[in-house]
Every structure is written in structure tokens, then in C-alpha cells.
Amino acid sequence: MANNQLQAYHNLYLMLEAGVPILRSLEMAGKATRGRLRRAWQDVRQAVLEGEGLAEAMRKHPKEFAPLDVAIVEAGEVSGDLPGSLKRLERWYNFFASLKKTVTAEMALPVLVLIVAALVIPFPNWFLGKISDLGYLLRVLMPLAALFVPVAAIWCIVHGTNKGGPLRIIVDWTALKIPVLGRAIKQLAISRYLRAFHTLFKAGVPVIRCAQMSAQLTGNAIVSGWVKQAAETARVGYPLSEGFTREFPKEYLEAWQVGEESGKLAEVTERLAGQAEAKSLWMMEQIGKWTPKVIYAIICLWMISNIFKMATGAYSDVVRVIR
Secondary structure (H helix, E strand, C coil), rough: CCCHHHHHHHHHHHHCCCCCHHHHHHHHHHHHHHHHHHHHHHHHHHHHCCCCHHHHHHHHHCCCCCCHHHHHHHHHHHHHHHHHHHHHHHHHHHHHHHHHHHHHHHHHHHHHHHHHHHHHHCCCHHCCCCCCCCHHHHHHHHHHHHHHHHHHHHHHHHCCCCCCCCHHHHHHHHHHHHHHHHHHHHHHHHHHHHHHHHHHHHHHCCCHHHHHHHHHCCCCCHHHHHHHHHHHHHHHCCHHHHHCCCCHHHHHHHHHHHHHHHHHHHHHHHHHHHHHHHHHHHHHHHHHHHHHHHHHHHHHHHHHHHHHHHHHEEEEEEHHCCC
16 A cells, blocks of 8 residues: 555645646546555545545545644645645655565565475475375475464564554564664664654644654654653653653764754754665665575575485385395
8 A cells, every 4th residue: 555655645746746736636646546545535535625625634534544644734734835745755655665675575585485495395205105195284384384473473463453552562672682683673663753753844743743743653662662752851841852762872862952952953854864764774685685595594404404304214215125
């Protein structure tokens, strides 16, 4: 859905920037999508035709339009710069689309090779009648289950539980402790916070609301805890940075404080978001580069082990026949 939404916002931005009427622009945005998302855009267009505001119409479809999207569009309507707000939304979605594409491209082949290996390696023993059909099936499923069951469990926890719930906190805390991957996840979560804050702040959303919403968009409950008190700190008259915990990286904290003192927080958060995004993307690329090699090495060792077992079994059979 994210890629469809990205294209929809892109089309809507181009149309409005070119001076195309809002209803025609919404029609073209909807045509870039399909399924449930297309129906949502059609409903939004109809609501706008009947006199509702764009953000108000989008808010009626929470599954298709995230709170961030609605807030930015609403700020654009109020400020009179709706095309600019849509452009910022497009950049937000574009980064995560490129990140997803990078990870998917790097991991697709290794996963496919692993599945093929799981099917092929026990095949000779089944073909020679040394294991039953059930035994072959179990030998295929066990290594695949070791990979896919934990992934499925984590996906269910992340998407099916409360973001602040105990299971989600355990998963997010564990993710940050994984070597290399944990650092990439941390940078990604920080980049989400910084990019969301910048996008909302630049669109004219009040700073306290920016802090509240951005803290909910990190994608990691632990990192959210590092910044969630910033809104309350600002509410009582102190700088946002006073609410960040000591776990928030010092390099970002010091730059943020400079932005607050100089009155250039929008520019600073945009630069910091870019830095964090670049770091997270580089780390993910490195993980994508080395993970396949690790998987291939495991498959090779697995194959060598099975070949050795088969050779040992064949040798034992020959010795028995000779005796």
C-alpha cells in the first residue's frame, strides 16, 4: 500500500502545483492506486465535492491515511501551501519505499536458495528409501520453520499488539541489542522521528503536536521512550530537548539544541533526518550485502554435513556386505 500511496501523493502534488482543480487532482491521485486504497480516494473526492475539507475527508479512512498524513494535509490547508505539504509527504514515503526495495532486493535470492536447499538436501535419502515420506517432509520443514516461524511471530507482535505493550517492548528492546542490525534499527527509528518532526513542523503544525505525533512514529517503542517527554517539557515552557533522555544520541541532541537556540529548528531537523536516513540505509545495505553470504555459508556447511553422513552410511553398507 505504501508504494501506491506514494504515487498518489506524487500525482496529487504535481496536479495541484500545476494549477489543476482539486477535484480533478484527486481523481488522478486515486487512479494511481488500486483496491481498498482506490476506494478510499474516491470517497475522499466525493466528500470534497460535497464541501468537506481534504484532511477532514481523509480522517474518515484511518486504515488508508495515517495520522501523520492527515495532520500534514490539514496544516497545508490552513497555511495555504497544500502542494508543499504533499511534497513533504512524498519525500517521507519515498525514503521508506527505497529502504524496503533495498532490503527486499538483497534478501529475496538468499531466501529462495534456502528454500531450494531445504527441498534438495534430504531428497537423496528419500529417493534411496532411507527416510519415509513423512521423514522427508519433516526434514524440509524444520530448517524453514527455524527461519520463518520467528519472523512470523515478530510480525504478529509488531502489527497485532499495542505499540506500548509488554510484548512489543520486549521485541523492540531485543532488536536494538542485535549486533549491527540493532544500530541500523536505532538510526532508522531516530530518522523517522526527525523526519516526521521536520515534516510536521515545516507544514505549520504546532510544535507540541509535532513532538507528540513524531514520538509515535519512530517504529520502535524503546526509541519512542527516549523522546516522548519532549511534548510535556515544551508544554510547561522549556525547550523540547530538555525532555530527551540520556539515551538519545548526543550528536543529534547537541545539533537539536543549536537549532532551538538559533531559531532554525526546521533546517536542523531536516539535516539531521538526512544524516540518520543515510546511516540507516548504509547499514541496511551492509546487512543486505553480508547476510546472503552467511546464509550461503550455512547452506554449504549443511550440504557438506549431509554428504558426509551419506558417505559414511554408504561406507558402512559396503563393509556390511563384504563381511
